[in-house]
Amino acid sequence: MPEMHFHVRWPDERIEACYSPSLVIRDHFAVGATYPLDEFRERSRVALTTAAERVREKYGFLCSRALAQLARIEAAAARFEATPGASVTIVSFED
Template sequence: MPEMIFHVRWPDGQESDCYSPSLVIREHFTPGQDYPVRDFLEKADTALTDASERVRARYGFACSRALGQLQAIRQVGAPFLTRPDALVRVLSFKF
């Protein structure tokens, strides 16, 4: 199963490499695109849950690394939810 990293910039300028065990991220995000924080978190939830379920379908167990990445994304994004103008930029995909 191909895995990928999606590189993002948070509203405070910090950057993160985020892991996905599946290329499904490409169905939810576009490199160079800005997303309001709430939208980014919702899309990340859907994408990483889908990715984990693809692992479950193939190997019989969920991907704990994808679910851990989702938890990390939620933690980093939570403080920005009160700022309606805050954006997350998806910078790139690495395969």
């Protein structure tokens, strides 16, 4: 199963490399696109849950690494909930 990393820029300008066990991320995000915080969080939930399920379909177990990445995204996003107009930009994909 092809895994990938996607790099995001948080509202504080910090860039983070995020992991996915599947290229499904490309179906939910576009390089250079900026998403409102809530939309980024929801797209991340859908994409990483889908990726974890694809691992289950192929290997018989959920991808804990994808779920851990989702938890990190959720925690990071929570820090910016009170920031008006907070958004996240997709910087790049790395296969």
